[in-house]
Amino acid sequence: MAETITKNGQEFDVVWKKPNLQKNDMHYCPGCAHGTLEKLLQEVIDEKGIQHQIIGVSPVGCAVFAYDYMNCDMQEAAHGRACALATGIKRVMPEHAVFTIQGDGDLASIGLAETLHACNRGESIIILFYNNAIYGMTGGQMAPTTLPGQITSSSPDGRDPKLSGMPLKVANIVKEFDGTCYVTRQAANNAVNARKLKKAIEKAVDNSLNNRGTSFIELVGNCPSGWKLTPVESYKWWEENMLKYYPLGDLKTEGGIK
Amino acid sequence: MAEKYLMKGNEALAEAAIRAGIDGYFGYPITPQSEVLEYFSKWLPRKGIAYVQAESEVSAINMVYGAGACGKRVMTSTSSPGFSLMQEGVSYIACAQIPCVLVNVQRGGPGLGTIQPSQGDYFQAVKGGGHGDYRLIVLTPNSVQEQADMVYKAFDLSEKYLNPVLILSDGALGQMMETVEFKEDYVRPEFDDSWATTGKMTNRGMNTITSLYIKPEDMEKKNFELQAKYKIIEENEVDYELCHMDDAEIGYIAYGLSSRIVKKAVDIAREQGIKVGLIRPKTVWPFPKDVIKKYSEQVKAYLSIEMSVGQMIEDVKLAIDCKIPVEHYGKTGGIVLSTEEIIEKTKDMLNKY
Secondary structure (H helix, E strand, C coil): CCCEEEECCEEEECCCCCCCCCCCCCCCCCCCCHHHHHHHHHHHHHHHCCHHHEEEEEECCHHHHHHHCCCCEEEEECCCCHHHHHHHHHHHCCCCEEEEEEEHHHHHHHCHHHHHHHHHHCCCCEEEEEECCCECCCCCECCCCCCCCCCECCECCCCCHHHHCCCCCHHHHHCCCCCEEEEEEEECCCHHHHHHHHHHHHHHHHHHHCCCCEEEEEEECCCHHHHCCCHHHHHHHHHHHHHHHCCCEEEECCCCCC | CCCEEEEEHHHHHHHHHHHCCCCEEEECCCCCCHHHHHHHHHHHHHHCCEEEECCCHHHHHHHHHHHHCCCCCEEEEECHHHHHHHHHHHHHHHHHCCCEEEEEEEECCCCCCCCCECCCCHHHHHCCCCCCCCCCEEECCCCHHHHHHHHHHHHHHHHHHCCEEEEEEEHHHHHCEEEEECCCCCCCCCCCCCCCCCCCCCCCCCCEECCCCCCHHHHHHHHHHHHHHHHHHHHHCCCEEEECCCCCCEEEECCHHHHHHHHHHHHHHHHCCCCEEEEEECEEECCCHHHHHHHCCCCCEEEEEECCCCCHHHHHHHHCCCCCCEEEEECCCCCCCCHHHHHHHHHHHHHHC
């Protein structure tokens, strides 16, 4: 039975509810998809009714203020250490779903060891990896995921692979581990992709609650401020460059250590 | 009578943690501490208790953060270079006020140093180690028995004050075998975990564990809150042992392994008619300032004895505002103290003062 509400004496079916986020203004820049990720995650938490059974970790970077928006118990982590915290939480709270929200500087650079080992151990956690190919919070420096030729504040002539290597495709690495049960690359650049992202989050939350192994969702995102583009221009760059280098779709849908 | 066991200090420490009701251990191998990890690796999985051999000390301390912030009884252990790696996490834990027990089975440094025992990490243990204005409660066992007893105390204190507690041991105490008895009457004190991240129930707001206070006014407030807590700890948790201080003319001050050797030196000196005594801090933070100050009215001078080039001596001088002479005797780099040299030094001091 669909939920209904009554307004002005008339009954309406509820087709969508605003996620039960905290009543704080988001600090994300105009056009940034970071907030979409948190909204969708909160929608999933609300719809599954698991607010009491989920704990989140937000490490240094633009993700750190997630605890000002998410409406569930949260821990703030040092730069790169989210997957270590999540491991600690999940090991002593095995009935809970545990998620991290991490940027690419956090996950793919300083926290790569923590991330890979958590995936390899098959910790039943949800890793939400917001990859926008740049350090957003510190002002737009080059990240391990920055595209070849991409201009950033610390690669003013564009990323030179001879100096800095090629962008790291973390999802491709972790899909090889037995410990991961779900590895997918999603985006939120339009409503269709946002709906797909939400489905991915639902699946990952189920995996975590049922201790099936690590779920790794890479959200290929944008960073209008770091990219020095308007929101509209950033969407164009996102689609023409990011989605080409980081193609969307499931890389792995089953696994985990049996 | 409790049963007696012959155990290594490292093993006694781990066994005591199990008996104290540990919920999770996260560690990384390093000599001379590895037996702690090995002991847990054998027993915790069998008992269904969380155990992870982490990929690094950096990860281990952050696993402690995550699990401790769920209100669980958790610990990690390491040795000097590993404890240096953990300092980032320790600072975060201190600010986020997460109860947990840390163990540093000290070895000689700096750098990779040596695997032999040392007390060279005193500054790191009591002066901060990581960044920011914070304190650890630091317990200093001097026997295998105390390696066990202080684990219960460390857990209780960490939960009482929501503060990390460090057991500052060393390679000799960790490796030596002695008889040990485990408490039979231990009861875990009541513990309020309403602050912890256990899943947001409808009857409370969300719990956030953080060390991020981006507004300077908030950060200052947090610091004042921490300092107020540290003051209460200083007033209530100082612990020490006195040995022949009543008529001492020279006061020795030594903790941990050094204090055992110094006790022997006191006996030898007394046989020779030399009036010496020992103040042995069992907590080096909070430091037993008052008792050191009290006996400064009586003794001619203090001799601070450590397996380092002289770190605790600074706290001894501060405790008495440099009112009487304080000298240092120590060995470093993994070399253990000699009673003969302590007595030689004492005779020199009696001639001088």
